Amino acid sequence: WLFHPVIFYPLVAALALGVILFSLKPQMRPRIPAPVAGLIAEDGALVLEGRAFNSPTRPPEQYVTVVRDFWGRPQSLRLAVLPGLPLPRPEETGVEIQLVPESSRLISGRRLTVEISYRPLPVNAAPMLAVSLQGTGPARWVRREIPPLSGIARFDLPASRNVEGLGLRAISNDASMAFGVEITSIRLVPGQAAD
Numbered sequence: 001w002l003f004h005p006v007i008f009y010p011l012v013a014a015l016a017l018g019v020i021l022f023s024l025k026p027q028m029r030p031r032i033p034a035p036v037a038g039l040i041a042e043d044g045a046l047v048l049e050g051r052a053f054n055s056p057t058r059p060p061e062q063y064v065t066v067v068r069d070f071w072g073r074p075q076s077l078r079l080a081v082l083p084g085l086p087l088p089r090p091e092e093t094g095v096e097i098q099l100v101p102e103s104s105r106l107i108s109g110r111r112l113t114v115e116i117s118y119r120p121l122p123v124n125a126a127p128m129l130a131v132s133l134q135g136t137g138p139a140r141w142v143r144r145e146i147p148p149l150s151g152i153a154r155f156d157l158p159a160s161r162n163v164e165g166l167g168l169r170a171i172s173n174d175a176s177m178a179f180g181v182e183i184t185s186i187r188l189v190p191g192q193a194a195d
Contacts, residue, residue, distance in 0.1 A: 036052040061092060114189075130171055
């Protein structure tokens with residue numbers, strides 16, 4: 001009965017359609033930028049990793065790739081700056097990880113230590129990374145050199161009110177090609193409140 005034309009051909013057509021749709025990798029499609037909550041660690045730090053990298057903004061100055069597993073779950077965030085761009089300007093947002101209001105309140109109005117765990121890209125590793133708090137005013141970018149080895153880059157950011165997200169920007173002086181970095185985890189450690 002399975003090989004009867006009325007059953008067999010629709011079954012084969014449905015199976016072929018399923019294979020075609022799965023080969024298009026719908027689980028890898030870009031997501032609309034959306035705010036994320038992150039996790040609050042025991043020491044009060046806001047931790048962004050995994051699902052927090054699901055839907056960052058995609059600025060015109062950088063290439064952005066969310067590295068996902070087979071099922072489409074986000075694992076890390078790759079960003080690369082376009083060739084020949086200068087240092088980030090205050091009006092740039094960079095690759096922004098937007099935060100939900102509850103997470104924003106945790107870090108708004110406080111000095112922050114931002115610890116970014118990263119891996120250099122195997123080819124064209126960016127020599128520098130910049131971070132800023134994004135909100136209502138112009139961004140204040142803080143830059144650090146990042147050696148071409150896996151590690152943690154620490155940034156001390158001044159207090160900023162009405163924080164809406166965290167901006168990330170790879171930096172390179174080479175105008176011949178894009179240079180980037182892969183970010184695996186971000187910890188935002190709030191310090192003292194601003195006066």
